[in-house]
Amino acid sequence: MCDTNARRVLTFPAIRPCESVSPATLLSSLITLAKNICSYKSRHIFTNASNAKHSFRLVGNILVFLEDIRQYETSLSYEMVLSLSELHFVFQKLRFLLEDCTRSDARVWMLTRSEKVSYQFRAIFRSVSVALDVLPLDSLNISYELKELMGFIKQQALNSKLGFRPEDERVLELLRSVLDQLEQQMNPNLKRVLEYLGIRSWTQCNNEIKFLDSEIGLERSTPKKSDLGILSSLMGLMTYSRCRVFTVINDEENPASSDGFRRSNHLISSMNVDDFRCPISLEIMSDPVTLTTGHTYDRASIEKWFKSGNLTCPKTGEKVNSGSLVSNLCIRSIIKQYCVEKGILLGESVGGNRSREIAHANTGGSVAAEAAIKMAVDFLVDRLVFGTTDAKHKATYEIRLLSKTSIFNRACLVEAGVIPCLLDLICVKNPKIQENAIAALLNLSKYPKSKKVLVENGGLELILEVAQNGMKMEARQHAAGTLFYLASVDEYRDIIGKIPRSIPVLMELVLEGTNRCKKNALVAILGLLMYPENHWKALAAGVVPLLVDLLRSSSQCEDLLVDSLAILATLAEKPDGTMSILSCGALHVILDVVGSTTSKASKEYCVALLLAMCTNGGADVVRVLVSNPSLMGPLYSLLAEGGSRASKKASSLIRIIHEFNEKHASSTTRRPVDHFQEQFVNVW
Template sequence: MYDANTRRILTFPAIRPCESVSPATLLTSLITLSETICSFKLKPLYTNAKNAKDSIRLVGNILVFLEEIRRDELVLSCEMVLSLSELHFVFQKLRFLLEDCTRSDARVLMLVRSQKVSNLFRAIFRSITVALDAMPLDSIDISYELKEVMGLINNQAFNSKLGFRPEDERVLEKFRSVLDQLEHQMNPDRKNLKRILDYLGIWGWVECNNEIKFLDSEIELERSNTKNSDLGILSTLMGFMVYSRCTLFTTVDSDAVTVSGDHGSDSCQHVITSLNVDDLRCPISLEIMLDPVTLTTGHTYDRSSIEKWFVSGNLTCPKTGEKVISGNIVSNLCIKNIIKEYCLENGISMAESGCSNRGRGNTHTSTGGSVAAEAAIRLAVDYLVDRLVFGTIDAKHKATYEVRLLSKTSIFNRACLVEAGVVPSLLDLICLKNPRIQENAIAALLNLSKYSKTKKVLVENGGLELILEVAQNGLKMEARQHAAGTLFYLTSVDEYRDIIGKIPRSIPVLMELVLEGTERCKKNALVAIFGLLKYPENHWKALAAGVVPLLVDLLRSSSQCEDILVDSLAILATLAEKPDGTMSIVSCGALHVILDVVGSTTSRASKEYCVALLLAMCKNGGADVVRVLVSNSSIMGPLYSLLTEGGSRASKKASSLIRILHDFNEKNASSATRRPVHFQEQFVDVW
């Protein structure tokens, strides 16, 4: 079935009607299709307007003929059915073309493709003429007048003066001139920019941004295409629209726009926050999917895994056993984007998660895609940096918002921003007592901190204390959330883990966010604490600050989302690797809490961290810990399930823990006849 949300622009997945379809059904479907085409006359047309209107008018005239056939319930010959079938096929293509011509977010691309679109209209008119010529009107009982009308309609289609609209040609020429200026790193005349956008009906920031989002999705799809034939022009158009958005529009209704990837209220964030990470794993490899594809059975797998499955001779869906055709696999862009966002939001490296450069194209590319696009972005960045320093308060707000958007979309954009000196300006702006500017500036720093060269610039400009100040006293919780996320990315550098850990308030501030923040804020704070613990010297600091009781309370709370439980367990597992960490966890009465989590959680990640935590506690906590585990028989089920379903590391840890428990039982049974053995010595062979 046709899905308007998945069809790429200027593609025509028309399907010829089945030969066995009844004439009445075919006629009804053709009339419905014609009515749909006629409904486009109420929609705005920005390019190829005359061609589109002529085609709609032609179909409207044919519709009168079709309705009369149905009203009179005429018997249709095989030849007439064939003609109507061909007409149905052509009308499908026309509908697709009109959908593209009336799209509100693809106007600039349709302008560039206007010559091609004009040719498509001509080809469709020729096809309609052929179908009408072949129509055996004498084989049906209609009036002579109606036959004459149909002859006139056929002549109208044959003689229609379809062509490239002069107005489109003039605007397209002006547009090419602007692109040439951008390619030579020259700022285009603002009047010319405005004339082009006005012609396309792009009169505001939101409309401009919608064009950018559309181009972004097209670039993503094009990057997955082996030919990449349209990547250059799409990137150029993206650069043009970004430059226009940054320089032409002085205000933005930010309430009407959400920023995916760094904004806590974005709907995607709710999905990412509440999802079970196991849903993102391939059922075959059990790893987070790199390129998810869906079979006709409705089940999704990683492309490489399912292709290996087919190559090995299997012709069924691994989950259902239903027979499938190996070629019938469709990219699942929705899941792909969720995986991409999940990896970025959780600080998972692309290599670790499987989300490599073959993932969402524009996020990982280090180039602009074309010479004009790169020049346009650099010119836009220079303009924004100037506004950050010298602009009014309103101009600074607009500029920080634009930087926030640019910094989240690609490595190339981040590199341009850092090279232009945006980081010191943003650090100055997060000190302003302006909630909107502070939030946008710290969100931009969060996005930029994902770029390796940003971290050094940020630290050298005194950014750590400023970011901690926002994390502690930010004017909005969203700003504090972004500050915690920025600290997490800074902890990817060992030197900065040490520096941040030496700031006395760093861990207490993050703990405060865990207590007071929203779920996303808690998440960012927890992963920042986890990042700090990668530096061994920070372990005792975290213990001294009281991290363990805080985390145990989180585990006790049934209201916490699965992600927060996973992060809490990950931190506890890290702390338990040292004896003082294990002692602190045991003294909080956490052992039974952890066992409850093992028995109740449905998340494989939670189970794996629980096993790692319990294994470390057995190593460092002695026989008392093992004795509690042995007395709790419910733990064995999750342990054995991880042996078969967990990853390689999780399976090894589960196996080690099972062996410890079995050895303890055996040695406890024979303890009366054997000398006491120090607990640490019993299991030295496990490590």
């Protein structure tokens, strides 16, 4: 399910066999490992092919010996077991190296590392020779021919002519020349490099970009960042190649709904956002790392914990080495998928993307990368204006991908004048072009300078039109997300709110859309409510009954409940909002939610909502709360485990309930709850 490997390329986390392992188990495992190595012969090796072929011959010959001595596995000497253990350790490293050499998505990176890889092959061959040199063959009753074979293998391992392949060296020099041309903003000739690496399609090129992007993310989390420049240059080169060289997108799909995401849909849907929060900061982890205790924290939080003088695991209290932080790539990938699947627009920090973007907001990572992106953007804008329908379709898709990647890319696109072109294209009667164009505008709306350009070019009405009448639900979903980001500016909240159909259109998406579409619409409504004048407009449009119905629906995902509660809590801060909520009979619904939800965020919003309703609704609201003793459990739980604001609100609500009980302790009569609900209905 993960979109990144659990091991970085050219790292070799081999583990020596346990000293207590039985000879039979060790030998069986070693034979399996050798066969696995030989199976790589059927894969295409793009660089260091001759070195890999030498390793296949070497391991294949050793495999003959291993299978022959199986008959003696119960009587293997201690020295023999030590030798086989060392061989097992070395074979693990060789398998990792071959796995990297045959990766179909790391071809250009492995080319740049080809000299280092040749050194690795030599080191592994020397280690094999050492392991065989101490092999006590005389202790085995094997044929003279087999002993001769092992002697030959040992010499082969020691004297094999391994080195930097001349063909690899020539193409590597050509690649360096191409990067130099990019730095000078010259259109490079990429054909020979791409052909040598077998990169012949848009998909293969895009896979290289995905790999390089993941490596850049990992490299930025390391202290030295020694490879960051070359990784960025290669990323720019492959992005330029994808835009310019490959004219056909042979596997276009929604970047946020690939097969991997669809396959994991059930698992992702069963997860809770609280599962991804750092135990220290309680925020969604952007760079999860795991300690030797097995517990996972956000890197920034645990490093701050260590710097404050704590050398223990915060959860277990066990002493740990502060330098033993291991990036948890699987958790990081799952968090990224979760945010995409749930439509969490504020989750840019997930996967480290946001922190990386902030740190490198004004740079592409290298001179070559910056030039490559600028040249690619100029090419794409030209296609938007003068291209055929097919060319515009590809250009909008490429811009969609580029605008998703980094702040630098967004800045280049905005400066090149892409926004007016995209606004024109969201009106065309082509569902793919419309979807890609509005998705690109969504990504660009995250960049501060783009918001003004969007609004000044009449973008609000056009985006609302797509939100209401988009040809695909995905386009409507992206339009709602774009409105959310535009509503982050106070001035634009006012402008959007003054458009009569804005809130009704978002409400329509909450009713009709997919979960991600509903999510985008809800957070957009919440953003508009940050402007006071939009408060009564939302009430007049009927937002409250819509949200209460969402709360009543047990089939809704937890995230939608959280967003609904957040909006209701905001509305309840004013008396008219409280009255509207109470008139819908929402009080008991909220009490049911606070008693049944497992989400800390839902509980916190419920408590904020109940506190506001007590403040604005008076004693009748408190009376209903007092009649629900099950409420006290969640309140005390938040008091102990919630954030500072949630704890204060829980404490205030507990105090109100206690004061009410004390004041009315002698009272033996209470008004019926049904009468209480009726009075609010009559008011409205």
